[in-house]
Amino acid sequence: MADFIDYLFGIDDSWFSYLVAALVAAVLILHVVAVGALLFIWMERKISGRIQDRLGPTRVGGKFGWLQTLADGIKLIAKEDITPDLADRFLFKIAPYIGLAASYAAFIALPFADGVVGQHLNTAVFFVLAVLGLEVFSVILAGYASGSKWSLFGAMREAAQVVSYEVPLGMCVVVPVMICGTMNLTTIANMQSGFFTNWLVFNDPFTFLTAIIYFTCATAGVNRAPFDLAEAESELVAGFHTEYSGLRWSLFFMAEYSSMFIVSALASILFFGGPHGPIPIADILGLLPTENLGSGSAQAFNENADGFFAAMNVQVMIARVLGVGNLILKGVIGVTLMMWIRWSFPRLRIDQVMTMCLKYCVPLAAIGFIGATAWQYLDLPTGNALVDAPRYEHHEMWTDGLSKNESDVEAEAEAVESVEEVQTPHANDKVTDASSVTVKTVPVSVEKGGDQ
Amino acid sequence: MATSKIDDPRVIEFDVRTDEMLINMGPQHPSTHGVLRLVLRSDGEVVSDVEPHLGYLHRCAEKIGENLTARQWIPYTDRMDYLAAMNMNLGWSLVIEKLIEYDLPERGRHLRVIISEMGRIASHLVAMGTYGLDLGSFTPFLYGFRERERILNLFEEVCGARLTYSYLTPGGATADLPSGWTDKCREFLTQFKEVIPELHTLLTTNSIFVSRTAGIGVMSARMAIDYGCTGPVLRGSGVYHDLRFHGEERYTEMYDGYVFDVICADPETGKYPESNYEFHGDKLDYPEIPRQAILGDCWHRFYVRMLEVVQSVRLIEQAIEKYEATSGDWGKPIKLIQKLPAKEAYMETEAPRGQMGFYVVGNGDSIPWRVRARSSSFCNLSVTAPLCQGILLADIPAIVGSLDVVMGEIDR
Numbered sequence: 001m002a003d004f005i006d007y008l009f010g011i012d013d014s015w016f017s018y019l020v021a022a023l024v025a026a027v028l029i030l031h032v033v034a035v036g037a038l039l040f041i042w043m044e045r046k047i048s049g050r051i052q053d054r055l056g057p058t059r060v061g062g063k064f065g066w067l068q069t070l071a072d073g074i075k076l077i078a079k080e081d082i083t084p085d086l087a088d089r090f091l092f093k094i095a096p097y098i099g100l101a102a103s104y105a106a107f108i109a110l111p112f113a114d115g116v117v118g119q120h121l122n123t124a125v126f127f128v129l130a131v132l133g134l135e136v137f138s139v140i141l142a143g144y145a146s147g148s149k150w151s152l153f154g155a156m157r158e159a160a161q162v163v164s165y166e167v168p169l170g171m172c173v174v175v176p177v178m179i180c181g182t183m184n185l186t187t188i189a190n191m192q193s194g195f196f197t198n199w200l201v202f203n204d205p206f207t208f209l210t211a212i213i214y215f216t217c218a219t220a221g222v223n224r225a226p227f228d229l230a231e232a233e234s235e236l237v238a239g240f241h242t243e244y245s246g247l248r249w250s251l252f253f254m255a256e257y258s259s260m261f262i263v264s265a266l267a268s269i270l271f272f273g274g275p276h277g278p279i280p281i282a283d284i285l286g287l288l289p290t291e292n293l294g295s296g297s298a299q300a301f302n303e304n305a306d307g308f309f310a311a312m313n314v315q316v317m318i319a320r321v322l323g324v325g326n327l328i329l330k331g332v333i334g335v336t337l338m339m340w341i342r343w344s345f346p347r348l349r350i351d352q353v354m355t356m357c358l359k360y361c362v363p364l365a366a367i368g369f370i371g372a373t374a375w376q377y378l379d380l381p382t383g384n385a386l387v388d389a390p391r392y393e394h395h396e397m398w399t400d401g402l403s404k405n406e407s408d409v410e411a412e413a414e415a416v417e418s419v420e421e422v423q424t425p426h427a428n429d430k431v432t433d434a435s436s437v438t439v440k441t442v443p444v445s446v447e448k449g450g451d452q
Numbered sequence: 453m454a455t456s457k458i459d460d461p462r463v464i465e466f467d468v469r470t471d472e473m474l475i476n477m478g479p480q481h482p483s484t485h486g487v488l489r490l491v492l493r494s495d496g497e498v499v500s501d502v503e504p505h506l507g508y509l510h511r512c513a514e515k516i517g518e519n520l521t522a523r524q525w526i527p528y529t530d531r532m533d534y535l536a537a538m539n540m541n542l543g544w545s546l547v548i549e550k551l552i553e554y555d556l557p558e559r560g561r562h563l564r565v566i567i568s569e570m571g572r573i574a575s576h577l578v579a580m581g582t583y584g585l586d587l588g589s590f591t592p593f594l595y596g597f598r599e600r601e602r603i604l605n606l607f608e609e610v611c612g613a614r615l616t617y618s619y620l621t622p623g624g625a626t627a628d629l630p631s632g633w634t635d636k637c638r639e640f641l642t643q644f645k646e647v648i649p650e651l652h653t654l655l656t657t658n659s660i661f662v663s664r665t666a667g668i669g670v671m672s673a674r675m676a677i678d679y680g681c682t683g684p685v686l687r688g689s690g691v692y693h694d695l696r697f698h699g700e701e702r703y704t705e706m707y708d709g710y711v712f713d714v715i716c717a718d719p720e721t722g723k724y725p726e727s728n729y730e731f732h733g734d735k736l737d738y739p740e741i742p743r744q745a746i747l748g749d750c751w752h753r754f755y756v757r758m759l760e761v762v763q764s765v766r767l768i769e770q771a772i773e774k775y776e777a778t779s780g781d782w783g784k785p786i787k788l789i790q791k792l793p794a795k796e797a798y799m800e801t802e803a804p805r806g807q808m809g810f811y812v813v814g815n816g817d818s819i820p821w822r823v824r825a826r827s828s829s830f831c832n833l834s835v836t837a838p839l840c841q842g843i844l845l846a847d848i849p850a851i852v853g854s855l856d857v858v859m860g861e862i863d864r
Contacts (some may be wrong), residue, residue, distance in 0.1 A: 045545075048590070048591075048663075051591055052591050052594040052595070053594065053595065054589070054594065064578075067519070149473060149475050150475075153845065156496070156497075225588065226588070226660055230587070235483065235845055235846050235848070235849055236845075237481060237482060343590060343591050344591060344654070345588075345589060345658065345660050346584065346587035346588045346589035346655075346658065346660045346664055347587060347588025347589070347660075347664075347846075348660060348663075348664070349663075349664060349844055349846045350497055350844065350845075350846060351497075351844060352663055352664075354636075356795050446565055
């Protein structure tokens with residue numbers, strides 16, 4: 001993006017380009033968050049309505065009540081912003097902003113398709129998880145600052161729950177990182193292109209297990225039922241947001257819904273192919289030419305303008321739009337699944353939530369991790385190798401790469417931490433190798449500003 | 453560790469301890485079923501002591517009853533257990549009939565069975581739905597209400613009201629069932645039977661539901677009797693007692709010739725009576741009792757209600773046939789200013805929430821000299837404090853919900 005601005009204004013590597021690029025990306029992502037929340041709240045109402053044998057909203061906005069959330073949003077903006085007398089005013093007011101900012105910031109590193117990303121990060125997985133983990137602060141602050149005992153209970157529960165569930169969540173996320181040898185989400189997604197057998201969830205039985213554990217822990221991590229103890233209305237009135245009203249209250253909800261989308265989108269990138277659909281339509285139709293594709297990388301337009309326009313041709317744009325559509329669809333499916341669970345099950349008790357985390361999720365995540373490591377180390381057949389499907393990608397390339405560096409593989413088996421340390425630098429090398437060697441793949445640009 | 457001795461009592465900074473928190477749960481709390489107020493003494497999530505406070509819905513119903521005639525007080529009984537107003541009407545009607553020694557025609561007897569058992573289903577559906585709500589599951593609540601709405605539609609056709617019916621009166625009922633009503637009732641029963649397994653799937657056998665309710669709030673049979681618990685709460689503890697079988701003759705004769713089971717687990721074997729639930733000619737078994745469930749816990753209380761609904765369906769099916777087979781008078785209401793003899797009468801009936809008793813003393817006038825109601829929910833609620841000791845905060849809605857109290861009946 002910054003390169004594009006550079007090109008437009010005929011300037012070179014200016015702070016101005018970066019500023020404009022950042023602003024454009026921020027505004028675009030803000031729309032994803034806001035519109036996403038509007039859509040998801042409406043969806044939740046319709047879905048819960050269908051599950052409960054009623055209609056849900058039907059009137060506002062003509063058909064299907066699709067403007068209901070907007071109407072509610074206007075109502076919430078018009079409401080009085082009340083701060084209780086007993087509240088710690090500053091913390092009380094700042095808490096919802098922290099929550100929204102955390103889930104909003106996580107979108108920066110989330111690639112919607114190859115090249116459609118706020119900022120390329122080589123440590124995108126780590127960034128998303130770390131920033132999303134900050135959301136717990138808003139809940140704790142809200143609960144603590146409200147000056148209400150019920151809110152305090154909600155905050156206590158949230159703190160205990162989210163911090164515990166980050167352990168198995170992290171262990172699950174490490175598995176795709178280890179298999180792909182990179183923390184770059186774009187690279188992880190592109191390694192799963194081709195038919196759906198390439199998806200990491202079908203890589204081996206252990207990744208399948210890991211994907212399920214990941215989804216469970218993610219549901220707990222974003223406080224969705226049956227883990228929504230922090231806002232358990234039958235016990236804690238409304239939990240941490242009991243004392244909030246109006247816009248501040250709605251910020252909590254926007255944060256919740258966008259976090260739901262983030263964890264679902266992350267699941268789809270890590271396990272379900274990300275922007276790559278089950279059938280590589282773009283490849284089959286030849287929308288992604290296997291040669292002459294600079295992917296809009298920096299060299300392409302810096303060297304000559306024609307290269308840039310070649311990269312920006314209509315076919316590639318269509319392929320990217322398809323990719324964005326795929327990712328959003330998968331994210332929405334994940335969110336729908338969470339909604340389905342929420343409206344079907346009772347809520348767990350706090351001790352059962354902790355038991356589930358410590359007695360089931362952590363050991364199962366550990367088994368998944370060790371199993372997946374062993375699978376890679378022993379070079380057992382992946383799901384892709386079992387199916388006789390035409391290949392549009394060299395899916396096996398990372399296993400090839402791994403067998404070259406057996407010392408690295410052993411190091412992985414030792415400890416989780418060492419994987420991140422050892423793999424990341426070597427992954428960078430390998431990915432650049434891959435983009436130059438495998439001609440058939442869409443080359444993956446990992447340089448700074450290599451996005452569109 | 454709890455009592456570490458410090459020599460100088462002024463030195464408190466080394467005495468690190470946590471304080472107990474006193475929390476008000478209600479009367480505006482979403483899961484205290486109306487205006488119950490519980491004062492919790494809690495240490496973090498663990499609640500050491502619960503004290504229920506009553507009286508937020510007190511409307512002097514008994515005193516009003518001493519200023520109105522027997523029939524005039526019927527609307528006030530509606531507002532006691534407003535979720536099963538028909539059964540409240542029935543209890544008052546029966547005690548007045550006992551006082552004035554009035555015998556109901558047979559058709560009216562069957563009509564009352566149909567109406568009161570329908571009321572029982574409607575009430576248990578709310579109990580079931582709100583219990584799901586207490587445990588954080590919203591959907592069964594609406595499923596329950598969907599079915600309840602159908603019953604209310606039927607009641608509306610009968611008496612014009614959907615909540616406070618004032619339909620059964622001393623002497624019989626304000627009107628006979630409208631023509632064609634029994635067919636609609638049959639239709640309702642047929643489709644309601646399909647829904648029962650759905651409700652079992654959503655709650656009774658749901659593993660999260662089981663883990664939230666099984667082994668929680670265990671009440672022994674001895675304790676249930678000691679505290680005067682009645683209805684499903686008593687039978688959930690394995691006490692074989694149902695006034696429709698064991699009550700006064702004036703009440704049990706209403707059920708003469710009917711075949712149904714008292715839903716109560718055998719304390720020896722822990723088994724419930726065989727399923728008599730048939731649908732499309734197939735016998736459907738009751739769901740299995742989960743391994744974790746202990747007789748007298750929240751799960752059993754819930755289960756008893758679920759199975760009682762099936763028994764009510766059985767009763768209504770029989771009652772409709774008997775009602776159609778008999779002809780003649782259904783029992784006209786007594787006069788509005790019926791003189792009550794200078795005697796006293798007390799009678800308990802099996803309302804959905806337990807034994808609802810009414811006591812009335814006449815003095816030769818049409819206005820009774822003394823009116824008193826014995827509330828089943830009041831006694832059932834009294835076990836809250838002993839059951840809620842040393843439990844987690846989330847168990848309080850589970851226990852209070854399983855007792856299924858209605859504050860209108862407790863406070864009157």
